[in-house]
Amino acid sequence: MARVTIKDITEGGSLNIEDVNETIESWNDASKQINGDNVRVQGLDQRVFGPVIRKPPTAYTSGSGAGWVPHSPTLDFLPVKTTGADAVIRPGWLPSEGDTLIIRASFQFYVEARGGRPAFTGHSSTPTARFRLEYGDTQNWYELNTTERRFQMSKMYSDNTKGWLSSATFSGSGPSHPYGFNWDNSAPNGASGDTPTEQTCTIIHLVEPGEVGKVSNVPRFRIAYLTANSDMTISGVPKETEKVYIGWLNFNSTVYRR
Amino acid sequence: MCAWRYKQEWFEDGDVTRPEDWLDNVSEIANELNGYLDSDNFRELSLGMEHVKQKAFNSFLTYGEFMPWDFDYNFPGWTARSNSESGDLATVKGEVANDALYIIEFGCRWSWERDFSSSYNVNNEFGDRIHRNWHHVHTCVRFRLVANNTVVAESGWSSNTMVDSSLHLTAAIPLPAGSVVVRAEMQVAVASGMAPFTDFYSVGHKVSESDQVDYDRGLTVYDRELIVNIRKR
Numbered sequence: 001m002a003r004v005t006i007k008d009i010t011e012g013g014s015l016n017i018e019d020v021n022e023t024i025e026s027w028n029d030a031s032k033q034i035n036g037d038n039v040r041v042q043g044l045d046q047r048v049f050g051p052v053i054r055k056p057p058t059a060y061t062s063g064s065g066a067g068w069v070p071h072s073p074t075l076d077f078l079p080v081k082t083t084g085a086d087a088v089i090r091p092g093w094l095p096s097e098g099d100t101l102i103i104r105a106s107f108q109f110y111v112e113a114r115g116g117r118p119a120f121t122g123h124s125s126t127p128t129a130r131f132r133l134e135y136g137d138t139q140n141w142y143e144l145n146t147t148e149r150r151f152q153m154s155k156m157y158s159d160n161t162k163g164w165l166s167s168a169t170f171s172g173s174g175p176s177h178p179y180g181f182n183w184d185n186s187a188p189n190g191a192s193g194d195t196p197t198e199q200t201c202t203i204i205h206l207v208e209p210g211e212v213g214k215v216s217n218v219p220r221f222r223i224a225y226l227t228a229n230s231d232m233t234i235s236g237v238p239k240e241t242e243k244v245y246i247g248w249l250n251f252n253s254t255v256y257r258r
Numbered sequence: 259m260c261a262w263r264y265k266q267e268w269f270e271d272g273d274v275t276r277p278e279d280w281l282d283n284v285s286e287i288a289n290e291l292n293g294y295l296d297s298d299n300f301r302e303l304s305l306g307m308e309h310v311k312q313k314a315f316n317s318f319l320t321y322g323e324f325m326p327w328d329f330d331y332n333f334p335g336w337t338a339r340s341n342s343e344s345g346d347l348a349t350v351k352g353e354v355a356n357d358a359l360y361i362i363e364f365g366c367r368w369s370w371e372r373d374f375s376s377s378y379n380v381n382n383e384f385g386d387r388i389h390r391n392w393h394h395v396h397t398c399v400r401f402r403l404v405a406n407n408t409v410v411a412e413s414g415w416s417s418n419t420m421v422d423s424s425l426h427l428t429a430a431i432p433l434p435a436g437s438v439v440v441r442a443e444m445q446v447a448v449a450s451g452m453a454p455f456t457d458f459y460s461v462g463h464k465v466s467e468s469d470q471v472d473y474d475r476g477l478t479v480y481d482r483e484l485i486v487n488i489r490k491r
C-alpha cells in the first residue's frame with residue numbers, strides 16, 4: 001500500500017528542512033502507487049467505473065418484417081441467412097485483456113418435407129435439421145465444439161399418411177395424426193396435412209481463447225445449418241422438397257471485461 | 259482530497275498558526291489516503307477496466323463436453339449420474355469468496371435409441387413402442403438445473419416422437435459465499451399415448467400384467483455445455 005508519512009513538527013521546535021522535504025517526497029511517492037489497499041473495504045461503487053461489458057456488435061435479427069427465410073437442403077453446413085446476408089457477428093473481444101465472450105443464438109424454424117415410413121410408403125427417411133455455431137475469418141469457417149443442435153421427428157410421426165395410425169397404413173380405422181415434421185397438401189383420407197411445426201433452437205456458448213486458434217485475428221462468428229434426409233441424402237423421394245425455414249432470429253454476443 | 263471537507267482547524271489571515279493544528283489537517287488527508295479512500299475521492303467513471311483486477315465483477319464456472327453421454331435408462335428418478343458413465347451429465351463446483359448472483363445456462367442435444375428391437379414392437383423403424391393393446395407409449399425426458407440443492411429451472415417433457423432434439427435452460431439465483439455446486443439433472447419416464455403428458459410411469463412400468471413390454475429406452479446426450487456466470491457486484 002502506498003503510505004504517506006508526515007514528519008512530526010512541534011510548537012517551539014526548529015523547523016528542519018529535511019523533515020519538510022521527506023514529507024513532500026512521501027506524498028509524491030504515495031500518489032504514484034495508490035492501489036486497492038488504499039481504498040476502504042467496499043468503498044467504491046459503480047459510479048466511478050467505466051463499462052464492465054463491452055459494447056456488442058449489431059445483433060442480427062429477423063422477425064415479422066423479414067418473415068421466414070427458406071434455406072435449401074445441404075449435406076454440408078452452410079451459413080444461416082437473414083434477409084440476403086449471412087448472420088455474422090464480430091465481437092470486440094480481447095482475450096489478452098481477460099475478456100470473456102459468450103455467443104447467443106436463438107431462432108425458430110420448421111422443416112418443409114415429406115417424411116415417411118420406408119416399409120409402407122417407399123419414402124425416404126425423415127428429414128433432419130441441424131444447427132451449430134462456427135468461427136472463422138472471411139475465408140474459412142470452423143465448428144465450435146458443443147454447439148451442435150439436432151432435430152428430427154421419429155419416422156412414425158413424420159409419415160405423410162398422417163402417422164402410423166392412419167387407416168391408409170394400418171388395418172382398421174384410426175385417427176389421423178397430422179403433427180410433427182409433416183407437410184403434405186395432398187394427404188389421403190381428407191387430412192390436409194399442411195402442418196409445419198415450428199421449433200425453437202437456442203445455442204449459447206462460452207468461447208475459450210484456445211478453441212479459436214485457427215484464426216489469427218479477432219474471429220467472426222456465424223450460425224450454420226444442415227438439412228437433409230436423416231440418411232444424409234437430399235435426392236429421391238421426396239426429392240429436393242425439404243427446406244428449413246428460419247425466422248425470428250437473434251444472434252448476438254456479450255463480452256464481459258472484468 | 260475529500261478529507262479537506264473535514265479539516266480539523268480553520269485558519270484565517272492574521273492567525274498565529276501552531277504546527278500541531280496544521281498537522282491535524284494534513285493528517286486528516288494522509289489517514290484517508292492510507293487505506294480509507296472511497297468513491298468520493300474519484301471522479302465519476304474515472305476508473306477504467308484496466309484499473310480493475312480480472313474477474314473482479316464477473317467470473318465463470320464452465321463445463322463443456324461434446325462426447326456422447328449414455329443415460330442408464332433403468333433409473334426412474336432425477337439424476338445427474340449414469341451407471342454407464344464415469345462423469346456427471348454436467349456439473350461445476352467452486353469456492354466463491356463473496357455472495358453473488360448466479361446466472362446459469364445449460365444446453366445440450368440428445369438422440370433416442372434407434373435400433374431397438376422387440377417382439378412387441380411392430381416395426382423397428384418407428385423408433386417407438388407400441389403397447390400390445392395398440393395404444394402408444396412415449397418415452398419422455400426432461401431436464402432441470404440445481405444450484406446448491408435448489409431447483410432453479412425445469413424443462414417440460416420431450417418425448418421420443420422427436421428422435422433428435424435439443425434444449426436450452428436458463429436460471430438466476432443469489433447464493434452466499436462458500437462452496438457452490440451447480441449441476442444439470444435429467445429424468446426419463448414413459449407416458450401413455452392415450453393420455454399424453456398427463457399420466458407418467460416410471461421406466462419399466464407395465465400398464466397391466468398382460469403387458470409384457472417394459473418401456474426401457476436408450477438415450478444419449480451430446481454437446482453438453484453448462485455456463486455459470488457469477489455476477490459479484
